[in-house]
Amino acid sequence: MISENILEELRRKLGKEQVVSSPEDLLVLGYDSTPGLHATPEVVIYPTSSEQVQIAMQIARDNSLPITPRGSGTGLSGGSIPVNGGMVICLNKMNRILEIDEENLTATCEAGVITLDLFNAVAEKGLFYPPDPGSQKISTLAGNVMEDAGGLRGLKYGVTRDYVMALKCVLPDGSMLTTGGKSVKDVAGYAFKDLLIGSEGTLGIITEITVKLIPPPQDKRTFLAYFDDIRIAGQAVSKIIAAKIIPSTMEIMDKATINCVEDYVKIGLPRQMAALLLIEVDGHPAMVAEEAEGVERILKEVKAAEVHVAKDAEEAASLAAARRTALSALARVSPTTLLEDATVPRSMLAETFALIERLTEKYQLTVGTFGHAGDGNLHPTVLCDERNEDEMKRAHAFYDELYEQVLAWGGTVSGEHGIGIAKKEYLARQIGPGGVAVMKRIKQAFDPKGILNPGKIFADDQE
Amino acid sequence: MADKEKLGNFTAKDAPEYEDVLQCMRCGFCLPTCPTFVLTGRERSSPRGRVALARAVAEGKLTFNQAMKEEAYFCLDCRACTTACPSGVKAGEVMEVCRSQVHQQLPLPKWQAGFRNFILQKMLPDPDMLETSMLPARLYQKLGIQWLVRNSRIMKLGPKWMDKAEGMMPEMHQPLRQQLPELTPAKGEKRGSVAFFLGCVMTLMYAEVSRQTVRVLSHQGFDVFTPKQQKCCGAPHLTEGDRETTRQLATHNLDLFLDLPVDAIVTDCAGCSAALKEYEEILAERQDHAKLDLFRSKIKDVSEFLIEQGLRTDNLQPINKSVTYHEPCHLCHAQGITRQPRELIKSIPGISYQEMKESSWCCGSAATFSLKFTEESQQILDRKLGNVKNTGAEILVTANPGCHLQLAWGLREAGMPQPVMHLMELLGQATPE
Numbered sequence: 055m056i057s058e059n060i061l062e063e064l065r066r067k068l069g070k071e072q073v074v075s076s077p078e079d080l081l082v083l084g085y086d087s088t089p090g091l092h093a094t095p096e097v098v099i100y101p102t103s104s105e106q107v108q109i110a111m112q113i114a115r116d117n118s119l120p121i122t123p124r125g126s127g128t129g130l131s132g133g134s135i136p137v138n139g140g141m142v143i144c145l146n147k148m149n150r151i152l153e154i155d156e157e158n159l160t161a162t163c164e165a166g167v168i169t170l171d172l173f174n175a176v177a178e179k180g181l182f183y184p185p186d187p188g189s190q191k192i193s194t195l196a197g198n199v200m201e202d203a204g205g206l207r208g209l210k211y212g213v214t215r216d217y218v219m220a221l222k223c224v225l226p227d228g229s230m231l232t233t234g235g236k237s238v239k240d241v242a243g244y245a246f247k248d249l250l251i252g253s254e255g256t257l258g259i260i261t262e263i264t265v266k267l268i269p270p271p272q273d274k275r276t277f278l279a280y281f282d283d284i285r286i287a288g289q290a291v292s293k294i295i296a297a298k299i300i301p302s303t304m305e306i307m308d309k310a311t312i313n314c315v316e317d318y319v320k321i322g323l324p325r326q327m328a329a330l331l332l333i334e335v336d337g338h339p340a341m342v343a344e345e346a347e348g349v350e351r352i353l354k355e356v357k358a359a360e361v362h363v364a365k366d367a368e369e370a371a372s373l374a375a376a377r378r379t380a381l382s383a384l385a386r387v388s389p390t391t392l393l394e395d396a397t398v399p400r401s402m403l404a405e406t407f408a409l410i411e412r413l414t415e416k417y418q419l420t421v422g423t424f425g426h427a428g429d430g431n432l433h434p435t436v437l438c439d440e441r442n443e444d445e446m447k448r449a450h451a452f453y454d455e456l457y458e459q460v461l462a463w464g465g466t467v468s469g470e471h472g473i474g475i476a477k478k479e480y481l482a483r484q485i486g487p488g489g490v491a492v493m494k495r496i497k498q499a500f501d502p503k504g505i506l507n508p509g510k511i512f513a514d515d516q517e
Numbered sequence: 518m519a520d521k522e523k524l525g526n527f528t529a530k531d532a533p534e535y536e537d538v539l540q541c542m543r544c545g546f547c548l549p550t551c552p553t554f555v556l557t558g559r560e561r562s563s564p565r566g567r568v569a570l571a572r573a574v575a576e577g578k579l580t581f582n583q584a585m586k587e588e589a590y591f592c593l594d595c596r597a598c599t600t601a602c603p604s605g606v607k608a609g610e611v612m613e614v615c616r617s618q619v620h621q622q623l624p625l626p627k628w629q630a631g632f633r634n635f636i637l638q639k640m641l642p643d644p645d646m647l648e649t650s651m652l653p654a655r656l657y658q659k660l661g662i663q664w665l666v667r668n669s670r671i672m673k674l675g676p677k678w679m680d681k682a683e684g685m686m687p688e689m690h691q692p693l694r695q696q697l698p699e700l701t702p703a704k705g706e707k708r709g710s711v712a713f714f715l716g717c718v719m720t721l722m723y724a725e726v727s728r729q730t731v732r733v734l735s736h737q738g739f740d741v742f743t744p745k746q747q748k749c750c751g752a753p754h755l756t757e758g759d760r761e762t763t764r765q766l767a768t769h770n771l772d773l774f775l776d777l778p779v780d781a782i783v784t785d786c787a788g789c790s791a792a793l794k795e796y797e798e799i800l801a802e803r804q805d806h807a808k809l810d811l812f813r814s815k816i817k818d819v820s821e822f823l824i825e826q827g828l829r830t831d832n833l834q835p836i837n838k839s840v841t842y843h844e845p846c847h848l849c850h851a852q853g854i855t856r857q858p859r860e861l862i863k864s865i866p867g868i869s870y871q872e873m874k875e876s877s878w879c880c881g882s883a884a885t886f887s888l889k890f891t892e893e894s895q896q897i898l899d900r901k902l903g904n905v906k907n908t909g910a911e912i913l914v915t916a917n918p919g920c921h922l923q924l925a926w927g928l929r930e931a932g933m934p935q936p937v938m939h940l941m942e943l944l945g946q947a948t949p950e
Contacts, residue, residue: 078584079559081573082566087543100558127560128545147558168549192545318603382603385542 056096056140060117064097067109074098083142086129087189089390090440091475093135095122095142102147104222104230104261111259112228114141120508121226123255125166125194129201130393131474133254137509143259145196151175152262158236160219162264165196169203172265182270184211187470188378196260202252204470206374209428210302210336211268213470215251222262223250226501236264249496254472255507257500274302274336275346276370279358284308284329284411284423288404290356291331291427295400297352299345303334304428305377310437311424314383319376327359331427332377334370380424381435388420388437392449396460397431397469409459410434416455417448431469457483473511481512525577531617531760538572541565541606547598552879552897553591562591564598564608571611581615581622589615591890593883593897594756596850600877609850616758637759641717641749642766648692651721655689678888685887685926686722693724694745701731701741708738708826712779714770714793716786717749718918726918729945730785730819736948737829742777751799752792756884764803767796771804771812782815783822785941787848787917788884790818794852818848820916820940824857828864833947835867840943841910842870843901843924844877845917858916858940865947871908875900882923898927906933916940 056075064073074080075097084093096119099110114121120140127134136142148164154176155161161176161183169190173183186205187193193203199221204213220234233246250257281287284306291304307315308329316323324330335345353361364370385391398406407423410432414421425432434456436449457467457480467473467480482490490512500506523529547564548554554563561570567588573579592612599607624630640646657663663686666672672680694715703710711734719727734741747770751763770793774782784790793816797809817825840862848854855877863870881887881897888894901924905913913928913935915921925937 076584078561078570078579078582081579082560082569085543085569087545089542126545126548127543189545192548315603318605379546379603382542382544382546385540385544385604389536389539391542 056119060113060119061097063113064099064110067113068099068101068106072100072102072106074100083124083127083144084136086124086127086132086134088130088132088135088474088476089392091132091135093137094139095136096139098142098144100144100147104224107143107145107224107259107261108228108230110141110143111224111226115226115228115503115505118503118505120505121259122507123196123200123259125197126168126189126192128189128193129197129474130395130471131201131254131468131476133201133472133474133507133510134197135475137475140505145259145261146194148261149194154179154181154267155236156181159267160236160264161267162220162262163195165194165261165263167195169193169195169198176267177270180270181267183217183265183267185214185217188381190378195263195265199251199260199263200253200255201472202470204426204429204431206303206305206377206426208426208431208470209304210300215248217265218247218251218263219266220264221247221250221260223258223260225258226503226506231258234264252472254474254510256497256510257506259506271302271336273339273342274334274367274370275342276364276373277331277333277346277349277353278362278364278373279331279333279353280324280327280360281329281331282327282359284407285404286356286358287329287331287427288407290353290358291403292401293352293356294333294349295428297348299335299348301333301345301349301428302336303332303374305332305425306330306427306432307332307377307380307424308422310420310422311380311384314386314422315376315380317386318379318383319372321372321376323376324360332373334374377424381433384422384435384437388439390438390440392436392438392453394434394453394456395431395468395471396434396456396465397429398460398463398465400428400430402463402465403427403430405463406430406432406460409456413452413455417452419445419448419452421452426469429469430465475510478512525575526580527574527618528621530621531614533571533575533611533614535575537607537611538568538575540604541568541572541608542604543569544604546603547601547608550597550601552593552595552597552881553893556893556896561588564602564606567592567612568606568608571615581618583623585615586619586623588612589619589758590886593846593879593881593886595846595879595883597846597877597879600850600853613755613758614760616756617760618758620758633757637754637757638762641753642762644694644717644748647717647749648695648721651689651692654686655691658686658689677891681891681926682888684930685922687922687925689722690724693720693727694743696724697728697731697743699743699745701735701743703738703740704736705738705829707740709781710740710742710779711822712774712777712782713741713743714747714750714774714782714784714789715743716784716789716918719786723918723921723939726939726942727785729939730941733941733944733948734783734819736832737823737826742779744773744777746773750789750792752788753884755792755795760799763792763799767800768803771796771800771808774815775808775812779815781817781822782812783817783819785819785916785939787818787845787852788919790816791847791851818852818854818857818916820848820857820861821852821854824860828861830864830866832949833865834949836865836943836947837867838912839869839871839908839910840912840914841873841905841908842876842940843873843880843905843913843915843920845915845920846877846879846883848916849877858914861940861944862914865944871910873908873910874904876904878904880920880923880927882919884919887923894923898923902927902931902933905935911935912943913937914940914943
């Protein structure tokens with residue numbers, strides 16, 4: 055247990071309000087959105103500035119307390135869970151948008167700014183911040199950077215990494231590092247910024263972020279296509295890409311997901327269909343017209359059961375919003391939802407759906423699949439009950455076999471959720487012992503004492 | 518319920534169900550919609566945090582302690598989290614049930630418990646006693662004492678909640694229950710019969726509003742039965758953690774109203790309609806399911822009912838004003854009624870409707886929350902008033918007496934000119950004599 059002396063020092067240097075240590079508060083700051091994972095920190099800090107993060111980090115280092123950074127706790131791989139106790143640094147009170155620079159098309163924010171708040175703030179100035187993870191209305195920007203979050207628009211606009219221009223962070227030795235800037239080009243030395251993005255809070259704690267903004271598309275068209283067979287939906291995706299059309303969004307939901315989402319949103323999704331694709335093309339009106347025609351032609355060719363066009367922006371937005379609820383809505387039907395993040399080259403989509411179907415049968419499970427079909431990024435989700443040991447075993451066997459094939463196809467074990475706690479073993483399989491060893495050396499260089507977010511990405515040497 | 522197995526550190530009686538807390542997958546979608554989380558930034562004061570605490574109690578990892586008590590009552594029970602939750606978790610209801618755990622596990626000092634029990638178990642269930650108790654308040658206003666008190670600002674010397682409670686008091690009339698005939702006949706072409714459920718706060722504090730509700734219903738072609746033997750719906754008891762008295766009141770009202778020859782049971786109090794719709798759950802283990810089903814199918818908030826039946830607009834007189842609408846939590850979040858009140862407002866000729874930002878964000882009234890947490894309630898109210906101001910509307914419409922009291926008080930304190938009107942008051946104004 056943490057000593058009263060350390061608590062006192064923290065309170066004195068950071069202010070009473072910033073230090074939380076009552077058992078009830080600690081109890082609810084040791085989880086994120088990953089099922090089955092929970093740990094209790096010994097103290098939680100709510101810093102209000104980069105300097106306060108620095109002070110907290112120094113005190114933790116002097117007292118050998120493990121440190122785990124946390125935003126809103128919406129992660130899906132356990133990245134913000136304080137597995138070794140110690141100190142949690144909650145960044146959601148650092149939530150100011152510091153600057154929207156209309157000349158350089160950048161925005162600079164504190165770590166805890168909510169993704170959607172940034173989107174709305176820049177939209178008011180006629181600008182566009184594309185990354186839109188499912189949890190955008192509560193996820194924090196620094197959390198997005200640390201996990202390199204994707205979203206519905208990844209296909210055309212890329213993921214968080216593609217928009218980060220500069221980062222300010224506090225390193226485990228207590229020093230402050232700024233990397234990158236507003237310059238469009240920057241090849242000065244190692245790209246620390248790129249190393250920090252997706253580092254899952256293991257190399258440093260981000261306190262400030264500068265992101266790139268772009269002009270918003272002038273026009274868009276949204277389609278909803280229904281399919282009798284999910285494999286046909288997979289073929290449609292591959293064919294659209296092969297026709298050199300890059301929609302901004304190409305999202306898929308299978309029958310189980312459609313039904314759960316419809317239970318919640320009640321907007322008339324087709325409950326009897328095997329799958330649906332939500333497709334959006336955007337850009338210059340002339341291009342949108344041309345691409346929309348192409349999409350429609352391909353959907354007809356592959357024999358989609360029905361194709362609908364959203365009648366206005368409001369309907370399009372409600373469809374995207376419905377899609378964002380997919381994971382949480384799947385949680386309606388069972389106490390536990392085990393979600394995965396397998397990603398394959400897009401040409402293998404139809405095969406992947408077939409594989410998921412076969413494995414579901416083989417392991418006698420209930421699986422709902424949805425995801426960013428256009429990115430080859432699927433979220434097969436096992437609907438189960440953590441109290442049923444046998445079922446949990448079968449679920450793990452299901453993922454084991456799935457990942458084996460995904461890797462054989464040249465895919466990855468995580469498209470956008472990160473490795474965290476849950477997928478350490480799969481990462482080792484994907485990159486091999488040599489890859490893990492290099493990653494460990496990088497970690498060592500940043501954090502020789504191993505105090506920052508221990509137990510994530512790869513097994514500690516002690517484990 | 519009594520023979521149920523005990524769950525962790527909850528007592529067996531009136532405890533949350535384990536499945537209900539397990540259902541939360543911690544996605545956090547509720548966080549930005551929770552007024553107390555947005556206010557404090559504190560996870561334990563969020564729906565996700567509260568459910569996690571309840572789960573810890575259920576799993577024996579936490580005792581039902583002071584923190585549980587605080588969160589059970591700090592929760593506004595506004596149900597915004599229920600609307601926001603794709604997984605179907607009802608954090609507000611879990612906290613409501615936890616309030617009965619508070620009274621079982623952390624009993625109040627004797628004199629306080631005695632007072633609470635007197636109000637909940639003796640006074641509220643007895644309409645005559647309740648009405649008599651309001652006599653001093655009416656005299657207080659009639660004899661000019663209120664004028665004296667308000668002008669002398671003497672209340673500023675006492676605790677904040679007392680000053681606020683005094684300030685919230687609307688102009689009171691004789692309770693409506695005593696005045697309404699058992700049957701108010703339909704006017705024009707008759708379309709059906711309804712029973713009118715007259716809420717306690719409505720009859721005591723907003724008698725003139727409910728008088729308009731009955732008049733509008735009759736004018737719309739409905740016979741309106743108002744049984745004098747009706748009692749409190751039991752909502753105050755639910756929010757104060759006395760579920761047993763709610764069951765007794767519910768049983769009484771259930772039998773009384775099902776005996777009436779009506780197509781629907783209508784109320785103009787969102788808190789009442791929400792509670793009446795919950796009888797099905799509250800009495801699930803005591804009453805015949807078909808009977809509860811029938812009762813549930815008849816309960817309608819008045820706006821829900823009028824839109825279902827179709828509003829007769831041919832005789833409506835124009836009101837040339839701009840109007841905005843604050844959604845009562847117990848209407849929009851507890852019952853999912855959002856479209857109907859707006860449609861009613863828009864169907865009055867002459868009205869220019871201005872949608873406000875965050876219309877479904879709680880006003881901070883939340884039963885006794887506004888008096889227990891005056892500071893926090895004020896901050897939540899200020900957010901609402903800011904949104905009202907931005908619409909520039911001349912009238913603020915709502916549909917629940919709790920919101921009405923809070924908003925009217927808030928607007929007056931802030932020196933804002935808009936009157937607050939109940940939706941049925943507005944519709945009453947447009948309805949010819």
